[in-house]
Amino acid sequence: MQMVLPDGVAAGEEGIAYQTAHPALYAEERDFAFAPDREKTVYLTFDDGPTQRTGEILDVLDQYGVKATFFVVYRDDEASKELYREIVARGHTIGVHSASHDYRKVYQSVDSYLDDFDQMYQQIYEVTGVRPDLFRFPGGSVNAYNMDLYQEIIAEMLRRGFVYYDWNVGSGDTMRGATAATIADRVVGGMPEKRGIVLLHDSANKTQTVQALPQIIQRLQAQGYSFAPLNRTVRPCTFGYQSE
DSSP states (O other), X not given: OOEEOTTSOEEBTTBOGGGGSSTTOOOSOOOOOOOXXXXXXXXXXXXXXXXXXXXXXXXXXXXXXXXXXXXEEOOOSHHHHHHHHHHHHTTOEEEEEEXXXXXXXXXXXXXXXXXXXXXXXXXXXXXXXOOOOEEOOTTOSSOTTSTTTHHHHHHHHHHTTXXXXXXXXXXXXTSTTOOHHHHHHHHHHTOXXXXXXXXXXXXXXXXXXXHHHHHHHHHHHHTTOEEOOOOTTSOOOOOOOOOO
């Protein structure tokens, strides 16, 4: 029996139409063989860069010998291209966040999501030589803009071999009035015993995030945590599907 999707696209043996879009958009590795969880490990992640803060974040991370993960957006100026390269050169993981970061545009359809993702994927590859296989959905995998699509988008991205990461520790650095102290307290206080994937932001106005980083690192190291960048061997932290 042939399945007919809500948008009228038929799916039979030929598959769904968007599955033929961007035929080169596949992760180099297609398996999902995740390693056992590393105990007391912190994965710092930074969304929305590169910006004026990126170099400052990189310098703090270097100071403490910490590697992190940057989920980046599309920038075409030479300074930003150099920052993409700097993230990679300093040993951090670079992943796809979004080209436009326009939720309404990105989540119009599976096709629009793939178009946006491919633009960012190609930018990273052309500038750094890295074929990114990790990504973070704008707004997280389940949000108010993709409620009708997220299961379909997730299924298609997994079919293409990409791994997505939500987070289990919020920093609160986008909240009005957030300070370095409140950001650090929120991260340290919210850290699970085993491992934490921390959401931070690399945005031009996030000076307090930069200032919070030394506190976060020092306090968590004092509690016996180590830091690592994400890679496709790390079991993802993902939001649960919403019930009907």
